[in-house]
Amino acid sequence: MELRLVRTGVILGSLVALTATGCATATKAQMIGTGDPVADRQRLMKNVGANWADIQAKVKAGAPETVAVNAEALSLHAQRIPTLFPAGSLTDKSKAKPDIWQKWPEFEAAAKNLENRAATLRDQAAAKDGAAVTATVANFGREACGTCHTPFRVPPPQQQPAQPRS
């Protein structure tokens, strides 16, 4: 009787352990990226930029209520920003300033600010409130992106023309 209980316990324990390991592995396998944080965050930021350009183009074209999907993408991307800046991830290709790690709580707060403002923009667009979207978009660059770019990024040396739009 006792032996059976022990055996059941062992089996159950193993199952729990296996499930836990499986979940952990699965979580890791689900991470999208190359494993190179600099390449990954630059790719993420390109996508942030593309969505932001799209939002501005839509507002200019008189369709502010259609930006919800872009704003949602920005908000989700923002959640990933802190995970893509592990300590010491600075290479020649990176434009990140070392201040990021010296002022980590400020950096995290800046990413959270982008996440929250993008979520607000998404909700305004989802509610078809064009006037609110337009008002938010007017200051979004400076207040959601610039507040992080100004203290934490070395500016690029050449200004790029607009991306060709599909």
Added chain:
Amino acid sequence: MGVLTRPNWRHAVPLLLFLLSLPAVAVAQAPSAAELARGKYVFGATGGCGCHTVPKQPANAGGRRYDGPFGTVYSSNITPDKETGIGNWTDEQIITATRLGRRPNGERLIPVHPYTTFNGMAADDLKALVAFLRSVPPVKRQNQPKKITVPMFESVFLPAWLAAFAPRETAPTSVPTTGVARGEYLVRAVGHCGECHTPRTMTMATDNSRFLAGNPKGPEDSEVPNITPDKTTGLQWSEEEIADYLGSGNKPDGDVAGGLMGEVIEGTLSGYKDLTKADRLAIAKYLKTLPPIKNKIGK
């Protein structure tokens, strides 16, 4: 006496109403309010005199560190605090420091403060700027002494450099109000764009033969873009895009300004973002008239 002891209230009521209405009338018509607004606007057009503010600290209180080949300097407290700021300086003394780089005691400012450029600011704009500086809350913050490492820098090198090498802007007799002339004034003098965007010669003077052609060794180790209209290495944005950028920080490719450019767009109490659309377009129009200069910045 009788009149004083028995006042005629029927006449006093309109008088009282008139007196009550005075403050509102005074505020609307006083030249000082318009002057202050103009001063704040000029302050914004300089990028918020941002060198005098440590980010996230009280505006204009100074203390920001600048390293140069001659040593280290810290920006001055330009709040109207009487002990540590410029509260005891006369208007003329503040203008002399801004344009000519001389303190009230005759001592020269280190030209990290771009006085050779601000020399191109019109007298009316400077007067308004001073009025605005005086209206900002005073902050008690002692100036940090400079550390000059080059021997005889201030007594010999600096005066010689100023006389021989430093290009000096000249002030217009009246402030240009529209078009390319307005843009030129804002870019060359008030906005002091060349301080970062123009490459420097061996002597560290701005090389104005390559005005705004980008600086691979800009402040804070940044590579500052070429903003002449060169087709391969310069600024290719439309006038509208340049004006939008100065007002919002948004670049046409979806990127957003950061670093020192982000700072001057945002400003402190005001910045480039507060310029009117007409002024931002005037700046863009002027940039388009610059001779295109091939100068690739960055890899």
